[in-house]
Amino acid sequence: MSIGHTLLGLLESGPRHGYDLKRAFDEKFGHDRPLHYGQVYSTMSRLLKNGLVEVDGVEAGGGPERKRYAITEAGITDVEAWLKQPEKPEPYLQSTLYTKVVLALLTGRSAGDLLDTQRAEHLRLMRILTDRKRRGDLSDQLICDHALFHLEADLRWLELTAARLDQLATEVRA
Amino acid sequence: MHQAYTHRVYLVRIVLPMSLGSSSGPASGPLLGASGLRKAFGSTPALDGADFALSPGEVVAVMGPSGSGKSTLLHCLAGIVRPDAGTITYDGNDVTAMNDARRSALRRRDFGFVFQFGQLVPELTCAENVALPLRLDGVRRKDADRAALHWLERLEVDSVARRRPDQISGGQGQRVAVARALVTAPRVVFADEPTGALDSLSGELVMRLFTEAARDTGAAVVLVTHETRVAAYSDREITVRDGRSRDFTLAPAGAR
């Protein structure tokens, strides 16, 4: 999962403080692993360095330093490219995909297309495995089948998510 | 247009399956194409502007949630159902403009069908079921029987040739159904959930034998399924959602 892309995506709806970003991330994606502050600042400084975000302003006051970040044009392009690029089908993909779907919904992009593209990528791999299975011996078949069943499970999840996009959208935007 | 196919030519095509798939190029456009298909049953729209294109020898999976209109798309493409709007062309001819007799002849000679529950004629033996499409087209009984046996062997079900459909397993039944679909050496085979009633192992076997046989003879396949493992036997898939079709297929590996 790419925390940088996720934070960038969260900034797309408007400039936020580092503190706000952490809270929004935790609320939407960090159910099992909340983000450390250190992780936020190190990521933000990397993004700053790459010119994907800029500092919108600094709020002085009690507590730690409070910078307000805003996304740059280059940042938006980067998010766009990331969302469009299907993930390489591999195990435990759902947290990344989930993040992508939510971000797409938050930023008004088509989450359905995102899922369909990912489906196509999964199927592409399945085709390759199916072909290998067809040509191979029994051990090849068994190995390929293992992968195929995992891919199939992911695909089922993709389909289920696709079917519930509307429901998810209202929940995310709430 | 296909009156030129004499029975003799049929048999040649059966006995010596040619690989049309390898020789066909994309130059002449799709073998079977459709655009802007609309079809409503009562007030429920089943297709709402679907497009489709099939190249010779290509295996295309049609996927989508149930009720999305994928079966209706297949029925329209096969000339079984007339769409309310839109055009379908097969081999350069407008299918929607054909009368019932011509569409029937088309289905008899150029198309083959596999359905979910085999739909073999229960009174006939498996061999007779396979021979049926040829016999319907006037092929002599002996020739039809020989061709049927050839295809039963090809689908590895020649052992049940003399049995009736209620005496064989579901997987065997589907393979007989595939043999029946391929026996006329069709250019397009339409398969509607061909493994829908089978367990995954029998389903895999049916799909493997089916797609291999289709590829060998150069028959294009339109494969309606909701199972990704079945769709994985295709070259490409299109997704039907709310009566519209979309193609998300990515370029083959390496283009990334």
Added chain:
Amino acid sequence: MTRRLRELALGAKFAFTGGREGWIRTLLTALGVGLGVALLFAAASIPHVNQASSARGDARVPAASGGKKAFERTDSSVLFDMVGTEYRGESIGGLMLRPEGKHPAVPPGLGALPGPGEMAASPALRDLLDSPKGELLRQRLPYKVTASIGDAGLLDPTELFFYAGSSTLTEASGAARTNAFGGEVEKLPLNPVLVALTVVACVVLLLPVIIFIATAVRFGGERRDKRLAALRLVGADTGMTRWIAAGEALAGSALGLLVGTALFLFGRELVGGVRFWSFAAFPADFTPAPALAALVLLAVPLAAVVVTLFTMRSVAVEPLGVVRATKPRRRRVWWRLLLPAAGVAVLALSPRAGVDQGVTDPNLVAIGAILTLTGIATLLPWLVEAAVARLRGGPVAWQLAVRRLQLGGGTASRAVAGITVAVAGAISLQMMTTGIHADFVRTTDQDPSRAQVDVTANFPSGERAQRMIHDFRATKGVQAVIGTVETYATRPGAYTGDQIRPTTSLTVGDCATLAELARVGSCRDGDTFVVHPADDKRLSAWVDQAARPGEAVNLDTTSDYDSSAEPLLWTLPRSARQVLSRPDPMGEHRYGIFATPGAVDVTKLPSAETKAMIKVDRAVPDAAEYVRNTAAVIDPAMHVRTIDNVERDKQYASVQSGLRTGAIATMLLIALSLLVSQIEQLRERRRLLSVLVAFGTRRSSLALSVLWQTAVPVVLGVVLAVAGGTALGVALLDMVGKEVTDWWLFLPLAGTGTVTVLVVTLLSLPPLWRLMRPDGLRTE
């Protein structure tokens, strides 16, 4: 017991709460059973129809004096003469009436006697007279229609009958006197052969109806079985499902009884005015005999239950679906052969009966016929199975049909059993009616190429007889008239009681006429002849006893037994030549004294009978009607008879026409049940049909397959029917001591059976087209 009743009640409930499908099934059964019940009610009404009609016939005959004493002329007495006629093959009954006092007797159906020149006509006759078709008849019955005859005065609603008023009728002109209406029409006891025929006819016509009811009870059975399977899933055992199914059938048949009663009541109103060949009746005449009606009401629901319980034995309803005929049971042939064999044996061993003597036991005839015919019905499924098992090859449509029959031939042959029984029965009946034909149809020697119409009048005067001949010659369409005046000629003198007075006839006609009747040779007016019947010496000698040239004969025979009357003596001239007779156009030989008008003055003959044989031009339509019209002008009471080659006995004709009516109704019923089961079968295979259509199967291929599927069992059924029907026919004919006269009688009946199949196939094509639409692919 109460458990069974509870299951029956549950089934009955399902019949009405089974959703749309359940309703359709119940309705179909009710309609089928209803049709059958209506027919059974109609059959049960026949005794009453006959009885009511003959009672009305009795009530309108002028009372006979009964004995020697003639009726006195009183205030209520009426003079009458039978003036019935025939019009284009239809007979029209009529009485001419002349009241003799102020309060004349009035026949039933009339308020008052019609006045002179007026008539009261039956509604049917009135319609005929008012229509353009009745134009010629109007000339014959020139009376003004002033009243309609009420139902009470008519045999049936289509009867043509009239009462005409007269002011000139006299006893002298041939009229008789009565003082009341109502008596008894002489009825002959029904011939025993006809009794046998009627019994067989009832069996033959009603057995298919019963088979039809049994089939109707099973309408929609396949879908019901699915519901029963669902009941098995929730714990019903096999016995329970059977009784629940029986309950459904019971409810359907009970509803069928209601439908049947309604159909019967409605149908009799409808049928009331229609004539089927010679059969017609008033709606009110259709009243079923109470015992028979009760039998129908009890037997039909009972049969529904029994049939269902019986058929459910071959169906294994499992919780997950229906398995038909778990293992296709091998049909055994021996008991199926036993039934018809027993039937023929019963007929062969029962006492013989002749046409004119002896009695047939109707019960034995019925048992024999029922055994034979039910035997044929049970033999059919075996035959279909055995025959189809050997069939191989053929075109696709044929292959599909044959294979379907090999797997499920039982259903098909059950539907055809009705046709088989009907055709077999009809064949045996046809053989029987044809075999006894000769007894009831006189083939006459008449030669219609020479003359076609024969008019006879008991005229008191030879003068008017001559006028009649003259008038006929002037009638349109008449080519020639052979007219003679005839009277008796007896040998004068006293004869005691046991002596027979030599008697012969005097026939007067011109030379041309006499030449038609005898080989007179040369002839001039004034000649006389003594004519001997050719080839009958004994009769010739008898003629010579009375006809003695030079001697006198008495031409007024009243004086022979009434001593107060004067004999009218006429001397046969000595010049009378003896010649031989030749057959006249009526095929009769006439003999006795022949005289030309110059030899005897016919105007003086007191009781001459005038006969005219009229040769009409066949090219003139209605020539016979013109002749009748002329006759009616001369005297309405004249007998006019067209000469046909055959003359049918009325009793026989009515049995045969009833048979035809019944056979047609039965065939219709069977065609209907075939159609229903055909469509049901198609619906069941809807998805398969859709798949075949997807494969590009031509409609014609499927239609042909449907045709073969019906035709194969029907052809086998017809073959069986021909064999069984012929055997039954031979047995029946043998029983009444007759020979088979025509072995090919089954041809038209077998043809009818075949046509039925074609019609059924044709009618099942529109539903087939509808089912062949791809909708069938859309489920799941």
